[in-house]
Amino acid sequence: MGTRPLQALWWDAKGDWAKAHECAQQRDDTAGMHVHAYLHRKEGDQSNAEYWYRRSKAAPSTLTLDDEWQELARTLLQQS
Numbered sequence: 001m002g003t004r005p006l007q008a009l010w011w012d013a014k015g016d017w018a019k020a021h022e023c024a025q026q027r028d029d030t031a032g033m034h035v036h037a038y039l040h041r042k043e044g045d046q047s048n049a050e051y052w053y054r055r056s057k058a059a060p061s062t063l064t065l066d067d068e069w070q071e072l073a074r075t076l077l078q079q080s
Helices: 004-013 017-025 030-043 046-055 065-079
Strands: none
Touching (some): 004 017, 004 030, 017 030, 030 065
C-alpha cells in the first residue's frame, strides 16, 4: 500500500493542500488515486475529482469532506 496516501491525508489535515497533492500524485495505485480524487473534490474541481474516482474504481463520494477524510484514513490504516 505504501505511506504516500496517508502522508497526503496528513498534509491535508495540516492545511497544506499542495504538499498533500504532491504526495498523492506519487502513488499510481488505487489508494493514491482515491486520495487524489478526494483532494480534487476538496479543491472544488469536481470534474478532475470524478476522473480520479473512476481511476480508483470508487464511486464519487457523497459524504462531507471531513467524513470522507476519516473514511479514507481509517481504510488506509487498516490496510497498513
